[in-house]
Amino acid sequence: MSGFTTHSKLSVIASLLAATAISSLPLLAQSGMNTTSLTHEVVLDGLDNPWDMAFLDDGTMLFTEKCKGLSVRMPDGTVNALYGVAETAGYAANGADLFCEGQAGMMGVAFDPDFANNRGIYVYSTSNMSDPHTNRLMRFTVSDDFASVSDRTDIIDDVPYKMAASDHPFGGPGAHNGGRVRFSADGALWLTTGDTHNGEVPQSPTMMGSKVIRIDTDGNAHADNTPPEGFDARTYTYGHRNVQGIAFHPVTGQAITAEHGPWHSDEITILENGGNAGWDPRPNMAGRADCPDNYCGYSPNQEEGMNRYERAAFMPMTDFDTYPDAMPPVWNNNGWSQGMSSAAFLDGDAWGEWNGAMVVGIMGIGFGGTPIGQRLDVIHFNEDVTDVEDVTEMTLPMESGRFRSVVMGPDGSLYTSIDEGTIYKLTPGG
Amino acid sequence: MFKCCLLTVVTSVWTGALWADTTDESSVSATIDVEAAEAIFRKSCRACHGNKAQGASSYPALADLEPAYIATQLERYRAGEKIGPNSILMISHAKRLSDEDIANISVYVATAFD
Numbered sequence: 074m075s076g077f078t079t080h081s082k083l084s085v086i087a088s089l090l091a092a093t094a095i096s097s098l099p100l101l102a103q104s105g106m107n108t109t110s111l112t113h114e115v116v117l118d119g120l121d122n123p124w125d126m127a128f129l130d131d132g133t134m135l136f137t138e139k140c141k142g143l144s145v146r147m148p149d150g151t152v153n154a155l156y157g158v159a160e161t162a163g164y165a166a167n168g169a170d171l172f173c174e175g176q177a178g179m180m181g182v183a184f185d186p187d188f189a190n191n192r193g194i195y196v197y198s199t200s201n202m203s204d205p206h207t208n209r210l211m212r213f214t215v216s217d218d219f220a221s222v223s224d225r226t227d228i229i230d231d232v233p234y235k236m237a238a239s240d241h242p243f244g245g246p247g248a249h250n251g252g253r254v255r256f257s258a259d260g261a262l263w264l265t266t267g268d269t270h271n272g273e274v275p276q277s278p279t280m281m282g283s284k285v286i287r288i289d290t291d292g293n294a295h296a297d298n299t300p301p302e303g304f305d306a307r308t309y310t311y312g313h314r315n316v317q318g319i320a321f322h323p324v325t326g327q328a329i330t331a332e333h334g335p336w337h338s339d340e341i342t343i344l345e346n347g348g349n350a351g352w353d354p355r356p357n358m359a360g361r362a363d364c365p366d367n368y369c370g371y372s373p374n375q376e377e378g379m380n381r382y383e384r385a386a387f388m389p390m391t392d393f394d395t396y397p398d399a400m401p402p403v404w405n406n407n408g409w410s411q412g413m414s415s416a417a418f419l420d421g422d423a424w425g426e427w428n429g430a431m432v433v434g435i436m437g438i439g440f441g442g443t444p445i446g447q448r449l450d451v452i453h454f455n456e457d458v459t460d461v462e463d464v465t466e467m468t469l470p471m472e473s474g475r476f477r478s479v480v481m482g483p484d485g486s487l488y489t490s491i492d493e494g495t496i497y498k499l500t501p502g503g
Numbered sequence: 504m505f506k507c508c509l510l511t512v513v514t515s516v517w518t519g520a521l522w523a524d525t526t527d528e529s530s531v532s533a534t535i536d537v538e539a540a541e542a543i544f545r546k547s548c549r550a551c552h553g554n555k556a557q558g559a560s561s562y563p564a565l566a567d568l569e570p571a572y573i574a575t576q577l578e579r580y581r582a583g584e585k586i587g588p589n590s591i592l593m594i595s596h597a598k599r600l601s602d603e604d605i606a607n608i609s610v611y612v613a614t615a616f617d
Contacts, residue, residue: 122559122560139560175561175588176560176561238588241588242588242589242591242592243561243588243589244588245561245587245588245589247561375591376591377591377595378595436560437550438550438551438562438592439550440592440595441595445550447550472554474553474554474559475550475559475560477560491559492553492559492560493553493554493555493557493559494553494557494559
């Protein structure tokens, strides 16, 4: 926790209450659109770190707030609070074991593709039910009136959680949980996870952090997964750092991830079944010596900024020297790490030349010479979907923010949430 | 163009801990440079703490804190003290701040978004 979250015991504290009203900063009006002009609407505001959304065809929208819980926004705009984190008030039910800490809390959410028949939804959250604590993928049944959920079943209960602070930047408990939950068109359920600042996790065959997991709706391994021998059969890919974005190409069905880099090299990767993403921050290997708390992820200089290519040479995001067959990223954000998070494919003629392109949300705070990266990028793949052909930054019709989630809505608009507390709807044209 | 705003503030001084029962309140006047504070906020604070200092992700809200507390923490960061897991971020920003900058930004983030 940062020092600003709690008051320390001070002998003398001066409380300054300003009587002068200072107007809020104006929204940035922008013009000169690329390719497509966008308009925006505020769908919900004043939320607590909205992390993810999921839609039904009629516009019903599930959304999670990291430290508060799961809610649903009905097509008429009413919001029902369904399942709260810990003792959060106002929810129809609460998960007493759920909690938030640092980057951890309630994260990804998805509707079952057969929701009309089974009323199933899936939510990923941090839980203290186990010790050490874990991240869990929970399945619920939603009531007919969307006022409550029931039948919680934890179909995955063993994704690692970082219990204690470590000597690293952003080194508090709860780091690197991944967190996106998505269904592919064939009905498989996917969950992305993170390395929890633990050097052993990414290449571990059994610890389920740093993985892209493919399962059925009961949590069983997908029959077609082909991880290396000895790996947990739920593994689709491994060796990731912290995957918060996954989307499926609308034509080929390929799973494509968007991933945070380690102060260099955010990566977009077209996944290969059983593939290794090549992240291995263990000390005393690949030319490295000891590292703070046995995690080299921010080495060799974790106190301040340094040249991103020197960082990449020392601690590569994808280590081809050690793992020559690692999955090659198709884009690395020009070598920058700016907090690439969610991913979604644009769908609809209204998007013009962007129809069928992938959008990624970027959250970067800017540090140590890295430019602030709070933007939405449009990723154009080549015809064979083997490489990235072009990247275009969306010109936004509203102020930017930490774009945590991007989701295509049933109305042809792109919905995006920012950590600052807003869910926006972006519509082409207008 | 350099612009100053005169802020009338009330200073409540506790002679004990935060939760002490007795207070000794007195009114004082303070001047902050709002334009300078806004520039610091946009350059160094907004990207993590949010456009209204409401907090975002693991970066805490500032808008509901007391200016004196914010100033004290910034002085500690400026001195290189590690307080929490995001200290390297705060130290790198705070070490560029003057006393006047700290006074300006501390009042600004605690009051501009009320």
